[in-house]
Amino acid sequence: MEQEFWINEHHEGAFPTIAVGGEIDVATAPQLRECLHRTIAQGNATIVLDLLEVSFLDSTALGVLVGALKRCRELGGELHIVVTDPRIMKIFEITGLTKVFPIADSLASAGVSS
Amino acid sequence: MTDLDAADALRVGDRVELRFPARGDLVVLARLVTSAISARAGFDIEELEDLRLAVGELCLLAMGGGGDRHGDLSLEFSVSGEAIDVSCTLAGAAGVGRAPGDEVSEADRLGEQILSALVDEYGREQDDGSSRSWLRKQRRGHGA
Numbered sequence: 617m618e619q620e621f622w623i624n625e626h627h628e629g630a631f632p633t634i635a636v637g638g639e640i641d642v643a644t645a646p647q648l649r650e651c652l653h654r655t656i657a658q659g660n661a662t663i664v665l666d667l668l669e670v671s672f673l674d675s676t677a678l679g680v681l682v683g684a685l686k687r688c689r690e691l692g693g694e695l696h697i698v699v700t701d702p703r704i705m706k707i708f709e710i711t712g713l714t715k716v717f718p719i720a721d722s723l724a725s726a727g728v729s730s
Numbered sequence: 731m732t733d734l735d736a737a738d739a740l741r742v743g744d745r746v747e748l749r750f751p752a753r754g755d756l757v758v759l760a761r762l763v764t765s766a767i768s769a770r771a772g773f774d775i776e777e778l779e780d781l782r783l784a785v786g787e788l789c790l791l792a793m794g795g796g797g798d799r800h801g802d803l804s805l806e807f808s809v810s811g812e813a814i815d816v817s818c819t820l821a822g823a824a825g826v827g828r829a830p831g832d833e834v835s836e837a838d839r840l841g842e843q844i845l846s847a848l849v850d851e852y853g854r855e856q857d858d859g860s861s862r863s864w865l866r867k868q869r870r871g872h873g874a
Contacts, residue, residue, distance in 0.1 A: 642754035642790060649833075672761075674786050675844055676754075679837030703779055710847035711840050 637669030640677035661693025752799040
Protein backbone atom coordinates (compact mmCIF):
# COMPACT_ATOMS: atom_id res chain seq x y z
CA MET A 617 0.00 0.00 0.00
CA GLU A 618 1.28 3.46 -0.78
CA GLN A 619 2.62 5.31 2.24
CA GLU A 620 2.34 9.05 2.61
CA PHE A 621 5.47 10.97 1.71
CA TRP A 622 7.01 13.28 4.31
CA ILE A 623 10.24 15.19 4.90
CA ASN A 624 11.59 16.32 8.24
CA GLU A 625 14.69 18.46 8.57
CA HIS A 626 16.62 18.68 11.82
CA HIS A 627 20.10 19.51 12.95
CA GLU A 628 21.76 17.36 15.54
CA GLY A 629 25.38 16.45 15.71
CA ALA A 630 27.77 17.95 13.22
CA PHE A 631 25.59 17.91 10.11
CA PRO A 632 22.03 18.70 9.07
CA THR A 633 19.83 15.64 8.80
CA ILE A 634 16.98 15.27 6.34
CA ALA A 635 14.65 12.41 7.23
CA VAL A 636 12.27 11.14 4.57
CA GLY A 637 9.40 8.68 4.78
CA GLY A 638 7.00 6.98 2.40
CA GLU A 639 7.51 6.61 -1.34
CA ILE A 640 10.05 8.75 -3.21
CA ASP A 641 9.11 8.62 -6.87
CA VAL A 642 8.63 10.85 -9.88
CA ALA A 643 5.80 12.64 -8.07
CA THR A 644 7.52 13.28 -4.75
CA ALA A 645 11.21 13.47 -5.69
CA PRO A 646 10.96 17.18 -6.63
CA GLN A 647 10.14 17.98 -2.97
CA LEU A 648 13.24 16.13 -1.86
CA ARG A 649 15.33 17.88 -4.54
CA GLU A 650 14.11 21.27 -3.37
CA CYS A 651 14.89 20.43 0.25
CA LEU A 652 18.38 19.12 -0.52
CA HIS A 653 19.27 22.05 -2.77
CA ARG A 654 18.01 24.56 -0.22
CA THR A 655 20.02 22.92 2.55
CA ILE A 656 23.17 22.94 0.41
CA ALA A 657 22.55 26.56 -0.61
CA GLN A 658 22.48 27.47 3.09
CA GLY A 659 26.14 26.50 3.19
CA ASN A 660 25.88 22.89 4.29
CA ALA A 661 28.36 20.89 2.23
CA THR A 662 27.71 17.69 4.16
CA ILE A 663 24.23 16.32 4.76
CA VAL A 664 22.88 13.13 6.33
CA LEU A 665 19.88 11.75 4.46
CA ASP A 666 17.83 9.43 6.67
CA LEU A 667 15.91 6.95 4.49
CA LEU A 668 14.99 4.59 7.34
CA GLU A 669 11.26 5.21 6.86
CA VAL A 670 11.31 5.10 3.05
CA SER A 671 9.28 2.24 1.60
CA PHE A 672 9.97 2.78 -2.10
CA LEU A 673 12.21 4.79 -4.40
CA ASP A 674 12.62 4.91 -8.15
CA SER A 675 15.19 6.16 -10.66
CA THR A 676 13.91 9.73 -10.40
CA ALA A 677 14.68 9.68 -6.68
CA LEU A 678 18.11 8.21 -7.32
CA GLY A 679 18.76 10.93 -9.90
CA VAL A 680 17.95 13.55 -7.28
CA LEU A 681 20.34 11.93 -4.81
CA VAL A 682 23.16 11.74 -7.36
CA GLY A 683 22.60 15.39 -8.30
CA ALA A 684 22.74 16.44 -4.65
CA LEU A 685 25.85 14.34 -4.05
CA LYS A 686 27.63 16.14 -6.89
CA ARG A 687 26.72 19.51 -5.37
CA CYS A 688 27.93 18.43 -1.94
CA ARG A 689 31.24 17.18 -3.32
CA GLU A 690 31.78 20.34 -5.35
CA LEU A 691 31.73 22.12 -2.00
CA GLY A 692 34.08 19.61 -0.41
CA GLY A 693 31.36 17.79 1.47
CA GLU A 694 29.45 14.53 1.33
CA LEU A 695 25.92 13.16 1.20
CA HIS A 696 25.59 10.36 3.74
CA ILE A 697 22.73 7.91 3.22
CA VAL A 698 21.18 6.00 6.12
CA VAL A 699 19.17 2.96 5.06
CA THR A 700 18.40 -0.51 6.40
CA ASP A 701 15.40 -1.78 4.41
CA PRO A 702 16.72 -4.59 2.18
CA ARG A 703 14.34 -3.58 -0.61
CA ILE A 704 15.80 -0.08 -0.67
CA MET A 705 19.37 -1.37 -0.33
CA LYS A 706 18.75 -3.64 -3.30
CA ILE A 707 17.96 -0.63 -5.49
CA PHE A 708 21.23 1.02 -4.50
CA GLU A 709 23.07 -2.24 -5.15
CA ILE A 710 21.69 -3.00 -8.61
CA THR A 711 22.44 0.52 -9.77
CA GLY A 712 25.98 0.42 -8.39
CA LEU A 713 25.29 3.34 -6.07
CA THR A 714 26.56 1.50 -2.99
CA LYS A 715 30.00 2.30 -4.39
CA VAL A 716 29.14 5.96 -4.91
CA PHE A 717 27.40 7.00 -1.69
CA PRO A 718 28.65 6.53 1.85
CA ILE A 719 25.87 4.34 3.24
CA ALA A 720 25.31 3.69 6.94
CA ASP A 721 22.77 1.53 8.75
CA SER A 722 22.11 4.02 11.54
CA LEU A 723 22.29 7.72 12.23
CA ALA A 724 24.96 7.01 14.82
CA SER A 725 27.22 5.28 12.32
CA ALA A 726 26.59 8.07 9.81
CA GLY A 727 28.15 10.46 12.28
CA VAL A 728 24.95 11.83 13.78
CA SER A 729 24.23 11.24 17.42
CA SER A 730 20.94 9.40 17.89
CA MET B 731 3.14 -18.17 -4.90
CA THR B 732 1.58 -15.72 -2.51
CA ASP B 733 -1.36 -16.81 -0.40
CA LEU B 734 -4.25 -16.26 -2.76
CA ASP B 735 -7.32 -18.35 -3.31
CA ALA B 736 -6.96 -20.38 -6.50
CA ALA B 737 -10.13 -18.74 -7.79
CA ASP B 738 -8.32 -15.39 -7.69
CA ALA B 739 -5.37 -16.58 -9.78
CA LEU B 740 -4.82 -15.27 -13.28
CA ARG B 741 -4.62 -17.93 -15.95
CA VAL B 742 -2.58 -18.26 -19.11
CA GLY B 743 -3.94 -15.89 -21.69
CA ASP B 744 -5.57 -13.55 -19.18
CA ARG B 745 -4.98 -9.89 -19.98
CA VAL B 746 -5.51 -6.80 -17.85
CA GLU B 747 -5.48 -3.29 -19.23
CA LEU B 748 -5.04 -0.03 -17.35
CA ARG B 749 -5.27 3.44 -18.85
CA PHE B 750 -4.65 6.73 -17.07
CA PRO B 751 -3.50 10.28 -17.86
CA ALA B 752 0.28 10.44 -18.35
CA ARG B 753 1.06 12.22 -15.11
CA GLY B 754 3.88 11.43 -12.75
CA ASP B 755 1.62 11.45 -9.71
CA LEU B 756 -0.49 8.68 -11.27
CA VAL B 757 2.35 6.24 -11.94
CA VAL B 758 1.58 4.89 -8.47
CA LEU B 759 -1.58 3.40 -10.03
CA ALA B 760 0.55 1.27 -12.32
CA ARG B 761 2.58 0.04 -9.35
CA LEU B 762 -0.52 -0.82 -7.33
CA VAL B 763 -2.08 -2.77 -10.18
CA THR B 764 1.23 -4.52 -10.82
CA SER B 765 1.30 -5.78 -7.24
CA ALA B 766 -2.19 -7.21 -7.51
CA ILE B 767 -1.61 -8.84 -10.87
CA SER B 768 1.81 -10.27 -9.98
CA ALA B 769 0.40 -11.96 -6.89
CA ARG B 770 -2.44 -13.44 -8.93
CA ALA B 771 0.01 -14.64 -11.58
CA GLY B 772 1.97 -16.66 -9.04
CA PHE B 773 5.01 -14.46 -8.47
CA ASP B 774 6.49 -14.55 -4.98
CA ILE B 775 6.85 -11.49 -2.77
CA GLU B 776 10.38 -10.62 -3.89
CA GLU B 777 9.45 -10.97 -7.57
CA LEU B 778 6.33 -8.90 -6.91
CA GLU B 779 8.45 -6.08 -5.46
CA ASP B 780 10.81 -6.32 -8.45
CA LEU B 781 7.90 -6.08 -10.87
CA ARG B 782 6.35 -3.16 -9.01
CA LEU B 783 9.57 -1.20 -9.34
CA ALA B 784 10.18 -2.32 -12.92
CA VAL B 785 6.71 -1.35 -14.15
CA GLY B 786 7.11 2.09 -12.58
CA GLU B 787 10.36 2.44 -14.52
CA LEU B 788 8.60 1.20 -17.64
CA CYS B 789 6.10 4.04 -17.31
CA LEU B 790 8.92 6.57 -16.87
CA LEU B 791 10.65 5.13 -19.94
CA ALA B 792 7.50 5.53 -22.04
CA MET B 793 7.04 9.05 -20.67
CA GLY B 794 10.57 9.91 -21.72
CA GLY B 795 11.97 11.11 -18.46
CA GLY B 796 9.05 11.13 -16.13
CA GLY B 797 7.57 14.59 -16.46
CA ASP B 798 3.88 15.02 -17.14
CA ARG B 799 2.92 14.41 -20.76
CA HIS B 800 -0.10 15.02 -22.94
CA GLY B 801 -2.14 11.92 -23.57
CA ASP B 802 -2.79 8.70 -21.75
CA LEU B 803 -0.54 5.87 -20.63
CA SER B 804 -1.95 2.47 -21.54
CA LEU B 805 -0.61 -0.58 -19.76
CA GLU B 806 -1.35 -4.12 -20.82
CA PHE B 807 -0.48 -7.08 -18.61
CA SER B 808 -0.48 -10.53 -20.20
CA VAL B 809 0.07 -13.76 -18.32
CA SER B 810 1.66 -16.40 -20.51
CA GLY B 811 2.78 -19.67 -18.98
CA GLU B 812 5.55 -18.94 -16.52
CA ALA B 813 6.00 -15.28 -17.46
CA ILE B 814 4.28 -11.96 -17.42
CA ASP B 815 4.52 -9.45 -20.24
CA VAL B 816 3.83 -5.79 -19.62
CA SER B 817 3.50 -3.20 -22.35
CA CYS B 818 3.25 0.53 -21.71
CA THR B 819 2.20 2.87 -24.50
CA LEU B 820 2.00 6.63 -24.51
CA ALA B 821 -0.21 7.59 -27.41
CA GLY B 822 0.06 10.98 -29.02
CA ALA B 823 3.61 11.29 -27.76
CA ALA B 824 4.85 13.88 -30.21
CA GLY B 825 7.80 15.62 -28.69
CA VAL B 826 8.48 12.87 -26.19
CA GLY B 827 12.11 12.70 -25.31
CA ARG B 828 14.48 13.23 -22.50
CA ALA B 829 14.09 16.56 -20.87
CA PRO B 830 17.33 18.53 -20.74
CA GLY B 831 19.47 18.33 -17.67
CA ASP B 832 22.10 16.07 -16.17
CA GLU B 833 19.79 14.84 -13.41
CA VAL B 834 17.15 13.57 -15.84
CA SER B 835 19.77 11.85 -18.00
CA GLU B 836 21.17 10.23 -14.89
CA ALA B 837 17.70 9.09 -13.84
CA ASP B 838 17.10 7.61 -17.31
CA ARG B 839 20.38 5.71 -17.10
CA LEU B 840 19.55 4.44 -13.61
CA GLY B 841 16.07 3.45 -14.74
CA GLU B 842 17.50 1.29 -17.50
CA GLN B 843 19.93 -0.28 -15.03
CA ILE B 844 17.02 -1.14 -12.74
CA LEU B 845 15.08 -2.70 -15.60
CA SER B 846 18.00 -4.74 -16.86
CA ALA B 847 18.62 -6.07 -13.34
CA LEU B 848 15.03 -6.93 -12.47
CA VAL B 849 13.43 -8.33 -15.62
CA ASP B 850 14.44 -10.85 -18.25
CA GLU B 851 13.85 -8.60 -21.24
CA TYR B 852 12.78 -5.03 -21.83
CA GLY B 853 12.78 -2.53 -24.65
CA ARG B 854 11.46 0.72 -26.02
CA GLU B 855 10.11 1.73 -29.41
CA GLN B 856 9.19 5.17 -30.63
CA ASP B 857 7.51 6.42 -33.75
CA ASP B 858 5.90 9.68 -34.77
CA GLY B 859 2.78 9.27 -32.72
CA SER B 860 3.58 7.07 -29.78
CA SER B 861 6.20 5.72 -27.41
CA ARG B 862 6.01 2.11 -26.25
CA SER B 863 8.08 0.33 -23.65
CA TRP B 864 7.73 -3.30 -22.67
CA LEU B 865 9.12 -5.94 -20.35
CA ARG B 866 8.98 -9.66 -19.79
CA LYS B 867 9.67 -11.40 -16.51
CA GLN B 868 9.74 -15.14 -15.88
CA ARG B 869 8.66 -16.63 -12.60
CA ARG B 870 11.52 -17.80 -10.40
CA GLY B 871 13.03 -21.05 -11.63
CA HIS B 872 11.70 -20.52 -15.14
CA GLY B 873 14.24 -18.05 -16.50
CA ALA B 874 16.23 -18.53 -19.67
